[in-house]
Amino acid sequence: MPAAFILIQRSCTERRRLSRETGQATDGPRRRMSLVMLAEALHRGPAPPAIHPCAKPMTLKTILLPLLLVAGCATETKVLERELGAFDLKLGSAPTRSMAHGLVQPTTAGVFHGGLDLTHASGWYVGQWSPNVGLVDDGQLEMNSYLGFARQPFDEAPGYELGLIHYSFPEIDGRDRDEYYAGLNFAGTRLGAALSSKPQRTDSTLYLDFGSVTPFGVGLRMKYGTYTLDQPRFLGDGSSVRVFNDWSLNLSRPWLGIQLDFSYTDSDLQGPECGAYSGQNAQCASLLMLRAERPLY
Numbered sequence: 001m002p003a004a005f006i007l008i009q010r011s012c013t014e015r016r017r018l019s020r021e022t023g024q025a026t027d028g029p030r031r032r033m034s035l036v037m038l039a040e041a042l043h044r045g046p047a048p049p050a051i052h053p054c055a056k057p058m059t060l061k062t063i064l065l066p067l068l069l070v071a072g073c074a075t076e077t078k079v080l081e082r083e084l085g086a087f088d089l090k091l092g093s094a095p096t097r098s099m100a101h102g103l104v105q106p107t108t109a110g111v112f113h114g115g116l117d118l119t120h121a122s123g124w125y126v127g128q129w130s131p132n133v134g135l136v137d138d139g140q141l142e143m144n145s146y147l148g149f150a151r152q153p154f155d156e157a158p159g160y161e162l163g164l165i166h167y168s169f170p171e172i173d174g175r176d177r178d179e180y181y182a183g184l185n186f187a188g189t190r191l192g193a194a195l196s197s198k199p200q201r202t203d204s205t206l207y208l209d210f211g212s213v214t215p216f217g218v219g220l221r222m223k224y225g226t227y228t229l230d231q232p233r234f235l236g237d238g239s240s241v242r243v244f245n246d247w248s249l250n251l252s253r254p255w256l257g258i259q260l261d262f263s264y265t266d267s268d269l270q271g272p273e274c275g276a277y278s279g280q281n282a283q284c285a286s287l288l289m290l291r292a293e294r295p296l297y
Contacts, residue, residue: 100192
Protein backbone atom coordinates (compact mmCIF):
# COMPACT_ATOMS: atom_id res chain seq x y z
CA MET A 1 0.00 0.00 0.00
CA PRO A 2 1.50 3.46 -0.89
CA ALA A 3 2.92 5.50 1.94
CA ALA A 4 0.73 8.48 1.04
CA PHE A 5 -2.38 6.42 1.77
CA ILE A 6 -0.93 5.29 5.15
CA LEU A 7 -0.23 8.90 6.04
CA ILE A 8 -3.79 9.96 5.28
CA GLN A 9 -5.19 7.20 7.48
CA ARG A 10 -3.43 8.45 10.62
CA SER A 11 -5.94 10.24 12.81
CA CYS A 12 -5.55 13.26 15.05
CA THR A 13 -6.21 11.01 18.06
CA GLU A 14 -3.19 8.88 17.23
CA ARG A 15 -0.97 11.93 16.88
CA ARG A 16 -2.03 13.31 20.26
CA ARG A 17 -1.43 9.91 21.90
CA LEU A 18 2.04 9.71 20.37
CA SER A 19 2.85 13.20 21.63
CA ARG A 20 1.86 12.31 25.20
CA GLU A 21 3.92 9.10 25.16
CA THR A 22 7.11 10.67 23.81
CA GLY A 23 6.66 13.93 25.71
CA GLN A 24 7.69 16.01 22.71
CA ALA A 25 6.03 17.56 19.70
CA THR A 26 5.76 15.37 16.67
CA ASP A 27 4.82 17.96 14.08
CA GLY A 28 8.36 18.67 12.93
CA PRO A 29 9.58 15.09 12.37
CA ARG A 30 6.20 14.11 10.98
CA ARG A 31 6.26 17.03 8.53
CA ARG A 32 9.66 15.95 7.25
CA MET A 33 8.48 12.33 7.08
CA SER A 34 5.36 13.48 5.18
CA LEU A 35 7.47 15.11 2.49
CA VAL A 36 9.52 11.96 2.06
CA MET A 37 6.42 9.76 1.90
CA LEU A 38 4.74 12.12 -0.56
CA ALA A 39 7.74 12.11 -2.86
CA GLU A 40 7.90 8.32 -2.68
CA ALA A 41 4.19 8.03 -3.51
CA LEU A 42 4.48 10.37 -6.50
CA HIS A 43 7.42 8.34 -7.78
CA ARG A 44 5.39 5.11 -7.55
CA GLY A 45 2.38 6.53 -9.44
CA PRO A 46 -1.31 6.78 -8.54
CA ALA A 47 -2.57 4.38 -5.91
CA PRO A 48 -5.38 1.95 -6.67
CA PRO A 49 -8.73 2.84 -5.11
CA ALA A 50 -9.00 1.73 -1.49
CA ILE A 51 -11.74 -0.76 -0.63
CA HIS A 52 -13.02 -0.84 2.91
CA PRO A 53 -12.69 -4.34 4.39
CA CYS A 54 -16.30 -4.20 5.59
CA ALA A 55 -17.75 -2.97 2.28
CA LYS A 56 -20.59 -5.06 0.83
CA PRO A 57 -20.16 -6.58 -2.64
CA MET A 58 -21.92 -4.90 -5.56
CA THR A 59 -25.20 -6.58 -6.51
CA LEU A 60 -27.83 -6.07 -9.19
CA LYS A 61 -29.99 -4.12 -6.75
CA THR A 62 -27.22 -1.71 -5.73
CA ILE A 63 -26.39 -1.10 -9.40
CA LEU A 64 -30.01 -0.51 -10.46
CA LEU A 65 -30.86 1.88 -7.62
CA PRO A 66 -28.77 4.87 -8.78
CA LEU A 67 -29.76 4.25 -12.40
CA LEU A 68 -33.46 4.35 -11.52
CA LEU A 69 -32.99 7.48 -9.43
CA VAL A 70 -31.18 9.22 -12.29
CA ALA A 71 -33.85 8.11 -14.78
CA GLY A 72 -36.61 9.34 -12.54
CA CYS A 73 -35.01 12.76 -12.14
CA ALA A 74 -34.12 13.08 -15.81
CA THR A 75 -37.66 12.98 -17.17
CA GLU A 76 -41.23 13.29 -15.93
CA THR A 77 -42.80 11.23 -18.72
CA LYS A 78 -43.93 7.72 -17.88
CA VAL A 79 -43.48 6.22 -21.35
CA LEU A 80 -40.74 6.81 -23.92
CA GLU A 81 -41.64 5.57 -27.42
CA ARG A 82 -39.31 5.16 -30.42
CA GLU A 83 -39.70 3.64 -33.88
CA LEU A 84 -36.92 1.25 -34.93
CA GLY A 85 -37.66 0.32 -38.52
CA ALA A 86 -40.61 -2.07 -38.46
CA PHE A 87 -40.51 -2.20 -34.65
CA ASP A 88 -42.12 0.06 -32.06
CA LEU A 89 -40.16 0.28 -28.80
CA LYS A 90 -41.66 1.56 -25.56
CA LEU A 91 -39.76 2.16 -22.33
CA GLY A 92 -41.67 3.30 -19.29
CA SER A 93 -42.26 3.38 -15.58
CA ALA A 94 -45.84 2.14 -16.09
CA PRO A 95 -47.13 -0.98 -17.92
CA THR A 96 -47.57 -0.14 -21.61
CA ARG A 97 -49.77 -3.11 -22.55
CA SER A 98 -52.74 -5.10 -21.28
CA MET A 99 -53.57 -8.48 -22.80
CA ALA A 100 -56.86 -10.19 -23.67
CA HIS A 101 -58.63 -6.82 -23.60
CA GLY A 102 -57.59 -5.98 -20.07
CA LEU A 103 -58.13 -9.41 -18.53
CA VAL A 104 -54.39 -10.04 -18.22
CA GLN A 105 -51.86 -7.34 -17.44
CA PRO A 106 -48.48 -7.08 -15.73
CA THR A 107 -48.77 -6.59 -11.99
CA THR A 108 -48.14 -3.17 -10.45
CA ALA A 109 -46.42 -2.91 -7.07
CA GLY A 110 -43.32 -1.57 -5.41
CA VAL A 111 -41.57 1.79 -5.41
CA PHE A 112 -39.04 1.16 -8.18
CA HIS A 113 -40.45 -0.41 -11.33
CA GLY A 114 -40.11 -0.23 -15.10
CA GLY A 115 -40.04 -2.22 -18.29
CA LEU A 116 -40.00 -2.34 -22.08
CA ASP A 117 -42.31 -3.44 -24.88
CA LEU A 118 -41.26 -4.21 -28.47
CA THR A 119 -43.92 -4.59 -31.17
CA HIS A 120 -43.44 -5.60 -34.81
CA ALA A 121 -45.63 -4.32 -37.64
CA SER A 122 -46.79 -7.90 -38.31
CA GLY A 123 -48.48 -8.07 -34.90
CA TRP A 124 -45.88 -9.95 -32.84
CA TYR A 125 -44.84 -8.37 -29.58
CA VAL A 126 -42.48 -9.18 -26.72
CA GLY A 127 -41.78 -7.39 -23.50
CA GLN A 128 -40.66 -7.49 -19.91
CA TRP A 129 -42.00 -5.59 -16.94
CA SER A 130 -40.62 -5.48 -13.41
CA PRO A 131 -43.29 -4.34 -10.92
CA ASN A 132 -40.80 -4.58 -8.07
CA VAL A 133 -37.03 -4.35 -8.46
CA GLY A 134 -36.63 -5.28 -4.79
CA LEU A 135 -34.39 -2.36 -3.86
CA VAL A 136 -36.24 -1.48 -0.65
CA ASP A 137 -36.52 -3.50 2.54
CA ASP A 138 -38.90 -6.48 2.36
CA GLY A 139 -39.13 -6.04 -1.43
CA GLN A 140 -38.77 -9.08 -3.67
CA LEU A 141 -37.53 -8.93 -7.24
CA GLU A 142 -40.30 -9.83 -9.71
CA MET A 143 -40.12 -10.04 -13.50
CA ASN A 144 -43.10 -10.38 -15.87
CA SER A 145 -42.01 -11.56 -19.34
CA TYR A 146 -44.54 -11.94 -22.15
CA LEU A 147 -44.77 -12.94 -25.81
CA GLY A 148 -47.86 -12.65 -27.98
CA PHE A 149 -49.51 -11.91 -31.29
CA ALA A 150 -52.35 -9.42 -31.84
CA ARG A 151 -54.15 -8.80 -35.11
CA GLN A 152 -56.71 -6.12 -35.97
CA PRO A 153 -57.08 -6.08 -39.81
CA PHE A 154 -59.58 -3.20 -39.99
CA ASP A 155 -61.42 -0.98 -37.54
CA GLU A 156 -64.71 -2.88 -37.90
CA ALA A 157 -63.23 -6.30 -38.71
CA PRO A 158 -62.84 -9.00 -36.02
CA GLY A 159 -59.53 -8.91 -34.19
CA TYR A 160 -57.80 -11.51 -32.06
CA GLU A 161 -54.87 -11.98 -29.71
CA LEU A 162 -52.88 -14.92 -28.35
CA GLY A 163 -50.01 -14.94 -25.90
CA LEU A 164 -48.16 -16.14 -22.83
CA ILE A 165 -46.92 -14.26 -19.77
CA HIS A 166 -44.43 -15.67 -17.25
CA TYR A 167 -44.32 -14.32 -13.69
CA SER A 168 -40.85 -14.89 -12.25
CA PHE A 169 -39.58 -14.42 -8.68
CA PRO A 170 -35.81 -15.07 -8.84
CA GLU A 171 -35.34 -14.71 -5.06
CA ILE A 172 -38.20 -17.05 -4.05
CA ASP A 173 -38.37 -20.74 -4.91
CA GLY A 174 -41.63 -22.27 -6.11
CA ARG A 175 -43.56 -19.07 -6.91
CA ASP A 176 -42.98 -18.81 -10.67
CA ARG A 177 -46.13 -19.26 -12.76
CA ASP A 178 -47.33 -19.07 -16.36
CA GLU A 179 -50.53 -17.62 -17.79
CA TYR A 180 -51.93 -18.29 -21.27
CA TYR A 181 -54.40 -15.80 -22.68
CA ALA A 182 -56.52 -15.12 -25.75
CA GLY A 183 -58.80 -12.31 -26.85
CA LEU A 184 -61.42 -11.64 -29.51
CA ASN A 185 -63.18 -8.40 -30.36
CA PHE A 186 -65.97 -7.68 -32.82
CA ALA A 187 -68.36 -4.75 -33.26
CA GLY A 188 -67.52 -3.22 -29.90
CA THR A 189 -67.79 -6.49 -27.96
CA ARG A 190 -64.63 -7.91 -26.42
CA LEU A 191 -64.08 -11.45 -25.18
CA GLY A 192 -61.03 -12.49 -23.16
CA ALA A 193 -59.94 -15.82 -21.69
CA ALA A 194 -56.97 -16.77 -19.52
CA LEU A 195 -55.57 -20.00 -18.07
CA SER A 196 -53.05 -19.61 -15.25
CA SER A 197 -50.85 -22.38 -13.85
CA LYS A 198 -49.94 -21.36 -10.30
CA PRO A 199 -48.17 -23.37 -7.58
CA GLN A 200 -50.64 -25.95 -6.22
CA ARG A 201 -53.59 -24.63 -8.28
CA THR A 202 -54.93 -23.84 -11.76
CA ASP A 203 -57.10 -20.80 -12.49
CA SER A 204 -59.22 -20.11 -15.58
CA THR A 205 -61.06 -16.85 -16.22
CA LEU A 206 -63.55 -15.72 -18.85
CA TYR A 207 -64.11 -12.00 -19.44
CA LEU A 208 -66.85 -10.37 -21.53
CA ASP A 209 -67.11 -6.64 -22.24
CA PHE A 210 -70.15 -5.50 -24.23
CA GLY A 211 -69.01 -1.89 -24.35
CA SER A 212 -71.75 0.73 -24.23
CA VAL A 213 -75.18 -0.93 -24.43
CA THR A 214 -77.93 1.09 -26.10
CA PRO A 215 -80.34 2.77 -25.57
CA PHE A 216 -79.15 3.76 -22.06
CA GLY A 217 -75.44 4.06 -22.85
CA VAL A 218 -74.49 1.78 -19.95
CA GLY A 219 -71.20 -0.09 -20.01
CA LEU A 220 -71.61 -3.80 -19.23
CA ARG A 221 -68.78 -6.13 -18.18
CA MET A 222 -68.87 -9.65 -16.78
CA LYS A 223 -66.19 -11.99 -15.45
CA TYR A 224 -66.38 -15.67 -14.47
CA GLY A 225 -63.59 -17.65 -12.84
CA THR A 226 -62.97 -21.31 -12.03
CA TYR A 227 -60.28 -22.40 -9.56
CA THR A 228 -58.96 -25.93 -9.14
CA LEU A 229 -56.67 -26.82 -6.23
CA ASP A 230 -54.12 -29.62 -6.58
CA GLN A 231 -55.04 -30.86 -3.10
CA PRO A 232 -58.44 -30.40 -1.42
CA ARG A 233 -58.73 -27.81 1.32
CA PHE A 234 -60.17 -29.43 4.46
CA LEU A 235 -62.39 -27.35 6.71
CA GLY A 236 -63.15 -27.48 10.42
CA ASP A 237 -66.53 -29.22 9.96
CA GLY A 238 -64.93 -32.14 8.08
CA SER A 239 -65.91 -30.99 4.58
CA SER A 240 -63.42 -30.12 1.86
CA VAL A 241 -63.16 -27.81 -1.12
CA ARG A 242 -61.12 -28.47 -4.24
CA VAL A 243 -62.97 -26.62 -7.03
CA PHE A 244 -64.92 -23.39 -6.68
CA ASN A 245 -66.22 -20.61 -8.94
CA ASP A 246 -66.85 -16.90 -8.64
CA TRP A 247 -68.27 -14.17 -10.87
CA SER A 248 -68.71 -10.42 -11.09
CA LEU A 249 -71.01 -8.00 -12.94
CA ASN A 250 -70.15 -4.35 -13.51
CA LEU A 251 -72.36 -1.54 -14.86
CA SER A 252 -70.94 1.92 -15.54
CA ARG A 253 -72.33 5.16 -16.92
CA PRO A 254 -71.28 8.83 -16.95
CA TRP A 255 -73.84 11.25 -15.48
CA LEU A 256 -73.41 15.04 -15.15
CA GLY A 257 -69.64 14.73 -15.16
CA ILE A 258 -69.71 11.93 -12.59
CA GLN A 259 -68.65 8.38 -13.38
CA LEU A 260 -71.09 5.93 -11.77
CA ASP A 261 -70.02 2.31 -11.26
CA PHE A 262 -72.22 -0.47 -9.90
CA SER A 263 -70.74 -3.92 -9.21
CA TYR A 264 -72.06 -7.22 -7.93
CA THR A 265 -69.75 -10.11 -6.94
CA ASP A 266 -70.47 -13.59 -5.56
CA SER A 267 -69.19 -17.19 -5.48
CA ASP A 268 -70.60 -20.69 -5.13
CA LEU A 269 -69.05 -21.16 -1.66
CA GLN A 270 -71.32 -20.80 1.34
CA GLY A 271 -70.80 -20.51 5.09
CA PRO A 272 -67.70 -22.35 6.37
CA GLU A 273 -66.63 -23.09 2.78
CA CYS A 274 -65.61 -19.44 2.43
CA GLY A 275 -62.54 -20.30 4.49
CA ALA A 276 -61.10 -21.88 1.35
CA TYR A 277 -61.87 -18.92 -0.93
CA SER A 278 -58.95 -17.29 -2.77
CA GLY A 279 -60.50 -15.97 -5.97
CA GLN A 280 -60.59 -12.63 -7.77
CA ASN A 281 -63.34 -10.94 -5.73
CA ALA A 282 -62.86 -8.92 -2.56
CA GLN A 283 -64.82 -11.48 -0.53
CA CYS A 284 -66.48 -14.87 -0.86
CA ALA A 285 -70.09 -13.85 -0.06
CA SER A 286 -72.35 -11.63 -2.14
CA LEU A 287 -71.31 -7.99 -2.31
CA LEU A 288 -73.05 -4.97 -3.87
CA MET A 289 -71.03 -1.79 -4.32
CA LEU A 290 -71.81 1.61 -5.82
CA ARG A 291 -69.05 4.10 -6.54
CA ALA A 292 -69.29 7.67 -7.82
CA GLU A 293 -66.16 9.40 -9.09
CA ARG A 294 -65.70 12.95 -10.36
CA PRO A 295 -62.36 14.51 -11.39
CA LEU A 296 -61.45 17.74 -9.62
CA TYR A 297 -59.85 19.26 -12.72
